């Protein structure tokens with residue numbers, strides 16, 4: 001197939017007839033590739049190890065959906081505290097915007113799971129089995145034969161295996177490693193929902209990394225579309241120094257710039273673009289073209305850095321300003337968000353108490369009493385035993401009330417949750433109508449008092465008199 005010449009009006013990976021142009025980026029060596037590989041190794045290590053590293057008795061990240069608890073680096077959030085995850089998710093998103101303002105799409109090229117797994121895991125397997133870019137393109141063009149079939153089966157078999165491993169690790173973030181290991185040894189039908197989850201995740205990962213690849217970044221991921229709003233003239237991007245490189249031409253041409261028009265930067269690009277045409281939506285900032293061009297510059301004995309991390313201001317002969325209105329505003333917002341999140345996380349109570357009316361009738365009238373029944377839910381979110389002692393604001397109520405059900409106090413072990421029934425009744429003779437009731441729960445150690453306000457409901461005194469037994 002003829003090599004494509006990228007241009008700004010079309011997407012390289014889509015042919016004119018709408019079919020896919022499958023990219024096989026050439027191998028590249030260099031400083032940035034070494035750093036990217038090291039970063040990928042560390043990130044993959046973190047992904048694998050997080051469910052194994054215990055902090056305060058739980059995996060560092062454990063989203064325990066069955067117990068409705070979220071363990072994040074030593075913090076434990078109950079389902080009631082799930083709103084705090086908003087800070088976590090929005091904080092990460094804002095951090096991404098923040099970094100983009102300084103360093104462009106460094107996230108995409110260096111740390112996004114899509115790039116990390118595709119470039120440093122799946123493509124490495126592909127290179128190992130199918131050879132370099134030229135060999136891979138040749139193999140694509142070759143009609144199916146036994147040798148090609150063997151390679152395809154081996155490659156896709158390993159891709160499927162890798163996808164299954166990644167999917168299982170992902171599941172371990174929700175059910176813990178020991179549980180995962182136990183379930184894996186049982187019949188899939190025992191926990192069919194988890195099995196289905198792994199099956200679908202494996203299929204999606206396989207299809208993405210084997211076939212869809214850079215299309216996810218170009219077509220689906222919304223982040224690339226935000227970038228023009230996040231970047232400015234002082235953002236450091238992977239950029240071609242047009243002042244030095246233009247016009248491109250042969251090495252011996254005295255009129256030509258430093259670019260020798262070798263197309264090496266296009267051959268190594270995983271999205272098939274020509275960085276010499278400027279910053280583009282498809283550029284994931286992977287820096288492969290920097291290494292590729294540096295290699296060429298070494299060969300033609302010209303200074304490195306024709307493609308480099310540089311801002312537009314720098315390319316135009318000025319200096320990159322790190323401190324500017326946009327970055328000051330972003331920093332202020334980041335600090336504000338971090339402050340609010342820090343306050344919210346540290347003010348999470350170690351216990352939760354909720355009191356709700358029992359399902360059914362809101363009140364019951366017996367021969368002697370008007371009665372309300374509540375369900376009191378106690379949750380110990382601390383890493384130690386907690387004792388919950390329940391009382392009411394009976395001294396503020398102008399007539400005597402009687403309580404039963406919850407037996408004064410209860411001790412719950414760490415992360416234990418208990419539902420108890422609490423009954424409040426007023427004798428018919430003393431009853432004067434509905435009144436606000438406070439359920440006061442003292443939690444020890446720590447002396448925390450939690451107040452739940454409920455309403456004691458009943459008929460009006462007149463109605464009650466008419467219903468005299």
Ligand code: SF4
Nearest residue numbers: 259260262263265293
């Ligand atoms: S690799 Fe460098 S010299 Fe070759 S085309 Fe790209 S920018 Fe020009």
Ligand code: SF4
Nearest residue numbers: 269283284286287289
């Ligand atoms: S243009 Fe360069 S930095 Fe951008 S995706 Fe292509 S190789 Fe990576």
